[in-house]
Amino acid sequence: MLGKLLKYELKATGRTFMPIYAALLIAAAVTKLISALTAGGSEVPEFISAIVYIMILMGMFVMTFVVMIQRFHKNLLSDEGYLMFTLPVEPWQHIVSKLLISVLWNLGSLVAAFLSIVILTFDEIANRALMLDLFAVIAEFLTIFGPTGSLVVLEIFLAGIATTVFGILLIYASIALGHLSNRHRTMASLGAFLGLTAFAQILFACLTLIPNVRVLQHYMDTLQESLQTSIALFHYVMWFTIGFFTLLSAGYFLITNHILKKRLNLE
Amino acid sequence: MPWDLKPDRPIYTQLVEHIEWMILSGVYPPGSKLPSVRDLAKEASVNPNTMQRALAQLEEDGLIITHRTSGRSITEDSEMIQKARIRIAREQVSEFLEKMKKLGFDKKEILSIINNMIEEVGK
Amino acid sequence: MNAILECKGLTKSYGGKKALSDVNLTIERGRIVGLLGPNGSGKTTLIKLANALLTPTLGEIRIAGMEPGTGTKKIVSYLPERNYLSDWMRVHDIIGLFRDFYGDFRPDKAYDMLKRLNINPNDKLKTMSKGTKEKVQLILVMSRESELYLLDEPIGGVDPAARDYILETIISNYNPEATIIISTHLISDVEKILDHVIFIREGQVVLSSSVDEIREQGKSVDGLFREVFRC
Secondary structure (H helix, E strand, C coil): CHHHHHHHHHHHHHHHHHHHHHHHHHHHHHHHHHHHHCCCCCCHHHHHHHHHHHHHHHHHHHHHHHHHHHHHHHHHHCCCHHHHCCCCCCHHHHHHHHHHHHHHHHHHHHHHHHHHHHHHCCCHHHHHHHHHHHHHHHHHHHHHCHHHHHHHHHHHHHHHHHHHHHHHHHHHHHHHHHHHCCCCHHHHHHHHHHHHHHHHHHHHHHHHHCCHHHHHHHHHHHHCCCHHHHHHHHHHHHHHHHHHHHHHHHHHHHHHHHHHHHCCCCC | CCCCCCCCCCHHHHHHHHHHHHHHCCCCCCCCECCCHHHHHHHHCCCHHHHHHHHHHHHHCCCEEEECCCEEEECCCHHHHHHHHHHHHHHHHHHHHHHHHHHCCCHHHHHHHHHHHHHHHHC | CCEEEEEEEEEEEECCEEEEEEEEEEEECCCEEEEECCCCCCHHHHHHHHCCCCCCCEEEEEECCECCCHHHHCCEEEECCCCCCCCCCEHHHHHHHHHHHCCCECHHHHHHHHHHCCCCCCCEHHHCCHHHHHHHHHHHHHCECCCEEEEECCCCCCCHHHHHHHHHHHHHCCCCCCEEEEEECCHHHHHHHCCEEEEEECCEEEEEEEHHHHHHCCCCHHHHHHHHCCC
16 A cells, blocks of 8 residues: 555656756756857856756755645645545555655755756866766775775765655644644644754754763864774764654654544544 | 325335336236336436335235346236226225315216216317 | 444534534444434534544444444545545546555446546546536545445535436445445435435434334425424
8 A cells, every 4th residue: 555655646746846857957958058059158148047047956946845745735634635534544654655755856856956967067078087086085085984984875875864854754743733723724833843843953952962971072082082083973973863863753753643643633 | 107206205105106007007017027126216216225115015015026036027917907906096086086075076066077077088 | 243334422522612422323234324414513523533534532433343444444435525636637547546545446337437427537637627526526436336435415516417317326336235324405305315314413413213204204304304403
């Protein structure tokens, strides 16, 4: 059943994102083309094309955010909810399917942005040299970490996923909490959002400052002395981040699930 | 014949009457096969359960026979049919006589009106 | 066990207000039941509870012996009063969705009914009139071979010809193992197909009777309703 939900979620959202990605890449290509054609002449056409490109780029990130909210709110908590919640599917499956697809589009937008930049900066000679330099720098950076070097890539990736998932579930939980109120649901959702964000910040502060004070103190003191401890500190911070956001994500997931399962009240 | 069902009497009794009429007036001749319960219910725009009850009643009255494998058919027993015809005729007449009595007609007047009407309608 | 729907002491409150109050009902299989009452009487609340769209405050409700949840959703086919389909979908798409999620959905039945009503499966829902969308929703619901059908105002917004077709569809789909519950205020239109009626007012059941019993007293259900709910 989860697979089927994913399929429909993808269908419903793909029709928005695919055209945007296409538009972005085309705008990048067009800008590049204009730049090449008008080289030496007026800079105005290139300028205009670049503006268009940037607008699409910003629009893409905004849409990623907007669609994430809209899919949850419109598809589950308004009229369409009458269809969704009478499908023989557990509420957690609805949450997970939308979460996974939102993560997908978040990654997709990053990839699209990256590709568009590659297109814009596509200059045979400079590019190849630049790429080689870039790889050299990254490789050197990783060797500093010694045997734990490859772990760093994983950590960065996991941290990225954890914070994205956290952000999405934070929004879902806010919308779900807003749904609990009978009137002014939007205001209630905003309130919940502020509340949950504040909670996350306070919790983070508590966990980092109080128990970790000594640990941090110790590491700060020894920072200059040893490369080893800096590396250990880095890993510690990364895993702490991953763990923290995963934990909060789980909490927000449970809140959302409970509300959808037991406190649903569609108008 | 349109199924004209009145709102203030039980439906199944009206269905029984209607089907009786159809049998006796030759719409469903003796021995002929009856449509399925579902089709009849659809035709009459009624609940199949109710139609089922009506058919069960008619079976009890002997006008319909259920064959185990081939559905329902009208009886070929002409005596049964005649009995039913007479019963309905008597019901009609009794209703008629009630009304005439209410209007204050006596036996002679009633018979004379009937004879005149039969002549007229005959032409 | 023959009862498809059972309510025991079922109560639902919102804040201080009681939408349903101590409802006790048993509905058998193979019946066509009318759930009748004025607006706000609790009919929709009862139906939502049966669909697990709401949870009881007190008491219980059971469908085929199960608590409302994923298990009951497999055997319950619900037609809500509102339009619940995604506008961007084509009719084909929504039929595909129903086929994917409901094991008891019969696509051939759906396409058949669409043809009869002259609805093109390639049309986008966005382009359809409200009445046509309602017909599509009804077709989807009636194309499932479920054990309980919950129809909330199925003939409210449609023209008389479509109304007849809808009633005809309900009759043709009748199956002795399934029960259809119709919630409506257009009583005289549906009276003839009902076996049993439940009158509900201000969250409480005021009458539960077979239609025959009512008519044997020389009244139509519509007539009795007007009496009982006289303003």
